[in-house]
Amino acid sequence: MERYVRFNNGSKISYGIVNGDQVVELVGDELSHFQETEIIHDLSSLNLLPPCSPTKAVCVGLNYKDTILEPGAKWPVEPLLFIKPSTSLVANGKSIVKWPMTEHLNFEAELAIVIGKEAHLVPEKEAHHYIWGYTIANDVTAKDLQKSDGLWGRSKSFDTFLPLGPWIVSGIDPHNLTITSYLNGEQKQKGNIGDLIFGIEYLVSFISHITTLLPGDIILTGTPGGYGKTLNVGDKVEIEISEIGKLSNQCVECKEAWSMPPRIKEQ
Template sequence: MRIARFSIDGNVGFGVVEGDRSTATSDDVDSLVLDIIRGHPFGDFELSGQKVPLSKVRLLPPVLPSKVVAIGRNYAAHAAELGNEVPEVPVAFFKPSTSVIGPGDPVAYPSFSSLVHHEAELAVVIGRMCREVPAERVADVVLGYTCANDLTARDVQKTESQWARAKGFDSSCPLGPWIETDLDPADLAITCTVNGELRQAGRTAEMVRSVADLIVHITEAMTLLPGDVVLTGTPAGTGPVHVGDEVAVSIEGIGTLTNKVIKRG
């Protein structure tokens, strides 16, 4: 199912997106409706039967994570294009909760950078508190998957040994448009366009380490909470975005996440 987080008349809730599953984007909303959830998707819930056209709500980030744990250099071709080797162990870093925005929300270009890159990524949404998860139980702790854009101030990343500012600035982590719970992440097409021009085109099968490998590695060190997000790396083709650009990340079986870049006020 597709689970969306939304706002209507000042109220925030979760709902299941119903309609033609071939409708891939949150822009094509005419035939889609939300069946509002009683409760929340991180426990037992039921559908209320109260249905609202998707066109009448504002889609929000599908979750508000306590933390976003991101993995760098998990596609060999992307590592190579930046002159890096594939690391022996996954490179993990954090993006703060304040970096998260939803579909259609603006990306505010940071004032301290002149070279921000897009990075299309598959995002894993954690469904239950977990630590030291064995590989055979990873599916039990995953709620589903969504699209992400790991926006990066590339010039700052090159000059600062820690990536906190380069990858953690406000609005640097668009997520959405919804969570797809019924999905095998092993081999999905992932693309990024800027103003309609194709920039990135890869498949999750190209990841050096699988979703299961990453969850095992991360939870050896820390507890993941319901709603936390794991970013799994980006394929080759990352490049600059500028004020006024529209960036769209699409993942097979999920949909399309679109955000426009604006000047930071």
């Protein structure tokens, strides 16, 4: 098992491999042909970034057998997909912003697949060759906007609505991992990756027949135990996946200038 991190290193962004409490800096093409250098950093001293830089995050809805369907929803016969923009990414330990346009945030614990090389029309049996590793994701959602819009684009796409990290783990069997979420220390979700309706290799293959997956792109595989719970300002949400680690972020109020007028509520 290997753990890869991405971090600010002066004026450049570097990758490293975690060795205990230290990080060995890597050189080479992104995600491939990495070579270790003699440069070593203390892990605690680094400003960790999201562990990869995807062109897109392809996300899967309603993908756990224990999902509690909302009124009117049906079980999917094919993966239900949506895309989150790369600008929604935020690193482990950074803040999730509650923007003025929304009044109701939810969080969703998810395993993220990290693509290691260009994937186009990939057969399911070969999908594992295209996976670099796995990390932890939080699919933050403006639940009120999701319901009012009917479509999911706006509710999923705000800046900071995709916490990711803290690192990418390779060399593990991902098919029987435990995934758990906590809100202010209290367990809210618990599931097992083995309960996915559409499995890891199938998702890579299916999505690669729709859009070419590029190195660093991620696939969010869905959330267990129904849906995540409400996230309020001041709350701390932690997502833990066995053999990978823990992703931790706190929700904060927007402090930036906001020029949009208040929402017009239905009469």
